[in-house]
Amino acid sequence: MQNKKILIIDDDAQLRRLMEYPLSKEGANVVLATNGKDGLRQLYSEKPDLVILDVMMPEMDGWETCKNIRQLSDVPIMMVTARGKEDDIIRGLDLGADDYITKPFQVKVLVARVRATLRRANLKPERESKVSYSDDYLTVDIEAHRIFAAGEPVKLTATEFRLLAYLLENAGRVMSFNQILENVWGWDYVGDDNYIRVYIWHLRKKIEKDSKNPEYIQNIQGIGYRFEKKG
Numbered sequence: 626m627q628n629k630k631i632l633i634i635d636d637d638a639q640l641r642r643l644m645e646y647p648l649s650k651e652g653a654n655v656v657l658a659t660n661g662k663d664g665l666r667q668l669y670s671e672k673p674d675l676v677i678l679d680v681m682m683p684e685m686d687g688w689e690t691c692k693n694i695r696q697l698s699d700v701p702i703m704m705v706t707a708r709g710k711e712d713d714i715i716r717g718l719d720l721g722a723d724d725y726i727t728k729p730f731q732v733k734v735l736v737a738r739v740r741a742t743l744r745r746a747n748l749k750p751e752r753e754s755k756v757s758y759s760d761d762y763l764t765v766d767i768e769a770h771r772i773f774a775a776g777e778p779v780k781l782t783a784t785e786f787r788l789l790a791y792l793l794e795n796a797g798r799v800m801s802f803n804q805i806l807e808n809v810w811g812w813d814y815v816g817d818d819n820y821i822r823v824y825i826w827h828l829r830k831k832i833e834k835d836s837k838n839p840e841y842i843q844n845i846q847g848i849g850y851r852f853e854k855k856g
Contacts (some may be wrong), residue, residue: 626739630672631653644705645657647732656671660685676694676702677703677704680705686707691831702724705730723746724781741810745810763832763855770786785831792842802849803815814844
């Protein structure tokens with residue numbers, strides 16, 4: 626986190642201070658914005674390495690701010706919200722958020738999540754995977770970062786792509802929740818099985834014919850998930 630620039634967009638002064646202090650202590654250069662419009666201006670001028678974004682704000686809420694950020698930049702976005710319902714989390718992912726943390730949160734958890742998100746953003750693959758898959762509905766080319774479903778291109782976030790790639794590279798094998806968390810998100814997330822469930826649900830919406838009756842990403846009750854090739 627040393628010398629990384631982090632933009633915090635939140636209208637709550639107390640919460641901004643609560644997040645700013647530990648991140649600064651870790652060596653980050655923290656930039657503050659009090660609302661979405663100010664946050665977009667700071668994004669343009671400061672070019673941060675990570676954005677921490679509140680949802681409930683006046684003038685321009687976090688949803689709209691996230692949408693606007695994604696039109697300007699691929700910077701990692703972590704949404705911090707009191708709205709922890711799955712529908713809210715899914716909405717954030719749909720708009721391009723990379724991660725989320727719900728209020729109230731422990732400061733050490735926030736710092737760990739920020740560290741992990743920055744690490745993933747800077748992760749350079751040791752090798753380019755040659756794994757690919759194609760059938761009459763789904764085509765996945767990991768090396769070229771191209772996915773098609775029913776002939777239409779599928780846009781995945783970086784995290785969703787890593788999740789799909791990991792499952793495909795281990796097709797036919799049941800990958801445990803902790804194996805997936807450690808290899809896709811990092812050890813900071815191990816034990817948070819619900820986290821995977823939300824992302825799997827979202828990924829299924831994008832690649833499955835029927836997300837409620839998935840053909841590719843199979844849930845092995847109480848153990849983990851398996852990518853099942855057709856044919």
